[in-house]
Amino acid sequence: MPPSIAREPDQAHHIPALDGWRGLAVIVVLMGHFGADRYLPNFSSFGVDLFFVLSGRLMADILFVKQMPIPMFFAKRFARVYPALFVFILITSLAFHGTFGEYDLKVAASALTFTLNYAMAYGHPFSLLDHIWSLCVEEHSYILLALIAFATRSRSKPITWGIIFAAGLMALINGVIRVHMSEGDPGVVMWRTDVAMAGIFISAALFIVLRPSLHRDHWTWIAPCALVSAILARMFGVDAIVFFGVKTILLAMAVIGIEYSAPWFRRNFEGNMLRFVGQCSFSIYLWQEPFFRLAGSGILPSALSLILGIACGVASYDLIERPLRATLNAMFSRRPVEQTLA
Structure with missing residues (x-):
């Protein structure tokens, strides 16, 4: 096995392919919003799926492997999200005042408090801010994962893994049932945290339990096969069990195994441009939405x-x-901050 693959998963290091995965996720969102959704409905949502499983893998590493102190975890989450989000909301609220995209203080507050996704699920669309539903799902999931980490750090790994996996599986089953019961767009179901958290939790659980075996030979092909199979499940699955359930598990397997995947596959995610897009992905994801709405309205x-x-x-x-x-x-750590994936 090549030295680049055969390294211990315990070793702390930056994984360039994960930046590339994040870059691919936001590119899929852009492709969907600016064209592909017209021909492949909800194509852009696959980019959000890629974000969710990546988040689960990263949070599992931070909270359950490295065991970052919970207060520091929340401080870093605040620093990661709020500055860009607050400025985005401030600028768009002023720029779109009196236009089709105008929104009031209550809407802005729902975005800043991460309650917007449930308001949307119960019939209150917010136009310029409705893409923040995915951020709401992530932050709710991080709070739950942090609580689990706090409660189980003195417990055995199987208990921790079991709790996280059970929560993810329940969300998955809840989503399948709700899609089957849905009379309208099944995509609305996915706005709910109790459904969409499935990708984050299943990815986190699988990373925790499979991490010791990731350096083994079979992972060189599991990640590429899982990603291709997930794409096929998303494109051609006609039942929620396939296009939501099976796809979610396959994407989780792909992202947790990408570091130890075959070099030809991993290199696709390690290009400088794709990694740069990944580093900028949060801000790009925020700012693409108003321009997507302007294009949809025929203004640009x-x-x-x-x-x-x-x-x-x-x-x-x-x-x-x-x-x-x-x-x-x-400021939070009182020492120079190192670049992290958090």
Whole structure:
């Protein structure tokens, strides 16, 4: 086995392919919003699926392997999310005042308190901010995972794994049942944390239990096969058991095994451009939405809207997200902040 593959999973190191995975996720969202959704309904939601399983794998490493102190975990989450989100809401609330995208203080508060996804699920669309539903799901899931970490750090690993996996499986079953019962767009079901958290929790649970075996030879092919199979399940699955349940498990297997996958597969995620997009992905995800709405309203051409959305996202990352995150992390930790995946 090549040395680049045969390293112990206990070793702390940065994994470039995970940046690339994040980059792929936001590119899929962009492709869907600016064209592909017209031909493949909900294509963009597959990008969110990629984000969710990545989040589960990363949070499992941070909370259950490295065992970051819970207060520090929440401080880093605040630094990671709130500066860029607050500035985005402030600017869009002013820029779209009196237009089709106008929203009031109550809507902004629902986004900043991460309650927007349930308001949407119960019939209150928010236009410019409705993409924040996925951020709500992530933050709710992180709170639950942190509580589990706090409660189980003196317990055995099987108990921890069992609790997380059971929660993910219940969310998965809940989603399948709700899709079957849905009379309208089944995509609405996925806005709910008690459904969408499945990808985060199952990925976290599988990473915890499979981590000791990730350096073995069979992982060189599991990740590529799992990713291809997940794409097929998402594209051609006609039942929620397949396009939601099976797809979620396969994506989780793909992301937790990517570090030890075959070099030809892993290199696809390690290119500098894709990794840069991944580093900027949160800000790009925030800022693509208003331009997606402008294109959908016929105010701007789709190509120009796409370019402007990416440009604003990169600017947000360079001018707001990255410097303020570093400043806040330094303030919280009282020491120079190292770059992390948190």
